[in-house]
Amino acid sequence: MGFLVHTGFEEPDTFSSQMALCRELTDGMPFGVNLYIGRAPGSVERILSFIPEMVANNVSCVETAGQNPGPIIPALKEAGIRVIHKVPGVRYAHTAQRLGVDAVTVIGNECGGHPGVHQIGTMVHAAQAPMEIDIPVVIGGGIGTGRQLAAVLAMGCEGVIMGTRMMVAKEMWVSEGYKTQLIAADGSESTVIKRVFRDNHRVLANETTKDVLALEAAGVTEFEAYRDLVSGTHTRAGYKSGDLSRGSYDWGHSAIFADAIEPVEAIFDRMIDDAVAASQRLHHLTSESIGLPLVSNIHN
Ligand SMILES: Cc1cc2nc3c(=O)[nH]c(=O)nc-3n(C[C@H](O)[C@H](O)[C@H](O)COP(=O)(O)O)c2cc1C
Structure with missing residues (x-):
């Protein structure tokens, strides 16, 4: 699903009309709202002021990012909105989990945007996060192919987020x-x-x-x-x-993976085909194709 970024809107009213448009264009499919919690004073209050409009527009999920989401989680929960908190490292995902978010997105060094001060790579996060985190994990940073999606799912995460790759989507308003x-x-x-x-x-x-x-x-x-x-x-x-x-x-x-201006649907279709092909390439690792479970093979 796509995320509408609230910081682009000065007033709750304009934001509300864009959410309504988004709801119409997505024809009842889910979409989320990105709530970037800035360092400047007043950022939390501003976000809280947008919540009634999000409820009115049936937004069921938000992505929080930036500063600690603690001060806004109770109001979002009360409004029945699910919270995915985005962090640039697994160490911060632990804190988000303790604060009661529903899922975390862990972003690696390859990302467009904020890779965090430690700049740990996406492949490391994708392997580490599901070993340590009990809530669903989404992985981002450098993702743009289905083979990466398959790898992320194979490592025990629930999905991927893409920023840079999607900027060439036909629907994007950029020139x-x-x-x-x-x-x-x-x-x-x-x-x-x-x-x-x-x-x-x-x-x-x-x-x-x-x-x-x-x-x-x-x-x-x-x-x-x-x-x-x-x-x-x-x-x-x-x-x-x-x-x-x-x-x-x-x-x-x-x-590197942004190779053509095409509709979001076409980008996703290609990714899904690539993910399926990637998972099929691993079939030789299963017991069915080699006749024996891999583990006993190693023991023998
Ligand atoms: C053009 C662009 C604008 C972005 N704007 C925001 C934003 O407003 N808020 C936010 O939390 N993340 C923003 N991001 C970060 C993405 O949500 C995501 O974490 C990141 O793009 C993932 O890495 P990738 O670019 O390698 O796919 C932006 C990314 C791009 C490329």
Whole structure:
């Protein structure tokens, strides 16, 4: 399912009309809302103010991300909304589980967006999380193929999340120029900025990231010096114009898998076919095809 991001909307009213549109377009299928809990004061209060509109629009599931979701979980639970909390490492998934979320999404270093300060890879998370976490686990960061989906399911997780890969979907409002650059990309175009604030952010390397990294290298730690560079103004303009030289564009390694502008349905169909083919490649590991259970084979 898709997630509508609440931070893009200034007012609960506009957000509400977009949720209503989303409900209509998805024809009763589930969709979620992403609630990014920022560091700035007032972020929690703002999210709480959106909850009645989410209830009115039958939103059954939210993805929380950013800061600790503790202060908003009781209100979401009371509203009957399921909470998937997104974290950049299994260590944080333990905390989310203790706080009572319904599921966790663990994002690895390859991701577009926030890979966390430890920048542990997705493959490690996918193996580790189901060994330690008792609630359902979703894996993200660098995912863009069905073979990765099959691997994640085989490791004991429940699903995947994709950001970068989906930006070329026909339904995405971003300009064709942006999509064309993503299709041409091989996944090596990103860099990680804002390490100095322990707010690691994987974005497309461009003029802005050069300036940001120069400030970081010079040891500048006052956010004011960065504010204009990392504010969303240039980014919003770039998504629309396709000029990506300035702004911060979340951009992960899975850019390599974004190979054509096509509808979401076609992307998912290809992924599912690929996942099925991947799982079939493993059939030779089962007892049926080799005649003996693998474990006794090893013991013999
Ligand atoms: C263009 C773009 C915008 C994103 N915006 C948000 C956001 O607003 N809130 C959020 O929690 N995550 C956001 N993400 C992160 C994704 O939800 C997801 O964690 C990440 O993209 C997974 O890694 P991938 O890009 O390798 O698929 C964004 C990612 C991309 C690529």
